[in-house]
Amino acid sequence: MKFTTLLSIAASALMASQTTAFPTVKEGVSEQCPNGYEVRPEWSQMSRKHRKQYISALQCMINKPSTVNETQVTSQYEDNWYTHQFPGHAIHFTAPFPPWHRHYVYTYHQELRACGYEGAMPFWAWDWNSDDIFKSSIFDADPEVGLGTNGTYEAHEDGSPVHAFAVTNGGLANHQIEYPFPHTFQRNLQTLPKGSEQPLDRFIKPEEVEKVLSFDKYEDFHRYMEGAPPHEAAHLIPGEEGTMGFAGMHGAIHRMVGGDMATIIEYQAPSWCPSFESDESANYGANASPNDPLFFLHHANVDRVYAMWQDRDPENRMYAYGGFTFHNYTTQEGTGVATLNDTMSFGFLTDDIQVHEAMDYRQQYCYVYADKDYREEDNLIDFFAEAFQW
Numbered sequence: 001m002k003f004t005t006l007l008s009i010a011a012s013a014l015m016a017s018q019t020t021a022f023p024t025v026k027e028g029v030s031e032q033c034p035n036g037y038e039v040r041p042e043w044s045q046m047s048r049k050h051r052k053q054y055i056s057a058l059q060c061m062i063n064k065p066s067t068v069n070e071t072q073v074t075s076q077y078e079d080n081w082y083t084h085q086f087p088g089h090a091i092h093f094t095a096p097f098p099p100w101h102r103h104y105v106y107t108y109h110q111e112l113r114a115c116g117y118e119g120a121m122p123f124w125a126w127d128w129n130s131d132d133i134f135k136s137s138i139f140d141a142d143p144e145v146g147l148g149t150n151g152t153y154e155a156h157e158d159g160s161p162v163h164a165f166a167v168t169n170g171g172l173a174n175h176q177i178e179y180p181f182p183h184t185f186q187r188n189l190q191t192l193p194k195g196s197e198q199p200l201d202r203f204i205k206p207e208e209v210e211k212v213l214s215f216d217k218y219e220d221f222h223r224y225m226e227g228a229p230p231h232e233a234a235h236l237i238p239g240e241e242g243t244m245g246f247a248g249m250h251g252a253i254h255r256m257v258g259g260d261m262a263t264i265i266e267y268q269a270p271s272w273c274p275s276f277e278s279d280e281s282a283n284y285g286a287n288a289s290p291n292d293p294l295f296f297l298h299h300a301n302v303d304r305v306y307a308m309w310q311d312r313d314p315e316n317r318m319y320a321y322g323g324f325t326f327h328n329y330t331t332q333e334g335t336g337v338a339t340l341n342d343t344m345s346f347g348f349l350t351d352d353i354q355v356h357e358a359m360d361y362r363q364q365y366c367y368v369y370a371d372k373d374y375r376e377e378d379n380l381i382d383f384f385a386e387a388f389q390w
């Protein structure tokens with residue numbers, strides 16, 4: 001392309017950017033949020049600068065020593081995984097699922113900040129990308145600004161895998177997980193993972209989001225959004241009573257991304273692990289899923305759906321809460337009566353909080369979520385960088 005043509009494109013981009021750039025902090029303040037509300041962007045809306053900082057911050061967390069007082073975990077990056085694993089029965093398929101993960105994602109964002117990331121916590125809007133989910137901009141091989149693509153399957157001559165579904169590109173290429181046993185972090189992207197009768201991308205459509213927002217009762221909302229464990233008849237999920245294979249929008253993403261996100265770990269799993277086969281992509285609990293950085297962008301979107309549900313009827317929904325406090329994975333039954341004053345534990349990662357402290361995301365955490373037309377303000381610099389290959 002001629003240089004003059006590039007210049008004229010650049011000039012029109014400059015004009016366009018003046019109408020499409022948005023501030024990263026929304027106007028308006030409150031007593032609780034004197035600096036305004038951060039706008040959480042979708043990954044595709046982030047500036048190149050922020051995506052680059054995000055990747056460097058992940059590297060920084062990998063290089064920081066563990067602050068969790070446990071011997072098996074060696075880095076701050078793995079502290080996050082460890083913290084999510086141990087209260088598993090209390091935070092999945094139970095009432096605290098939405099607020100616990102809200103505070104967890106917030107804590108992770110603070111860690112990214114301490115590692116030099118200056119932007120707001122991004123999300124992965126699978127509902128905006130549901131026509132072809134694996135074409136989301138989040139799957140990017142770029143070593144500076146990408147989170148990597150699908151894993152690769154490499155086999156020895158006898159057919160046994162070298163690194164089954166190891167992610168070998170992007171900013172976290174070949175990242176080694178130390179615990180519960182050493183492996184390269186993995187992805188096995190498929191819309192029809194083994195064990196599913198129909199493609200799971202049907203659960204992440206905008207119509208599904210619309211449906212979940214229509215439930216008035218908190219328990220109905222959180223159950224439909226989270227989904228049921230695999231092989232469990234979703235007998236408590238509204239509209240799905242007794243049917244098998246209901247994944248929900250949250251569960252569908254875990255299972256479709258596969259690998260660490262679905263807790264499919266190495267081919268040679270230790271004896272105490274449930275038996276895995278390298279071509280399987282079932283979800284046996286997803287507790288090791290924070291090993292994949294996509295986890296936090298996925299859960300930011302889960303939180304966005306929760307925020308949208310609250311905003312539909314703030315008076316009745318902002319502090320709506322109830323259901324079970326414990327899920328028994330063997331009997332698939334819930335026990336315990338959940339209340340707003342229950343304590344949520346984050347192990348050694350951060351202080352315990354009570355449920356009611358994680359309800360009003362705007363006033364308690366000072367953020368809002370971007371709309372589809374939002375762009376971070378320095379996208380113009382991105383444009384020049386791309387046009388002139390800086």
Ligand SMILES: [Cu+2]
Pocket residue numbers: 084091092101
């Ligand atoms: Cu979780």
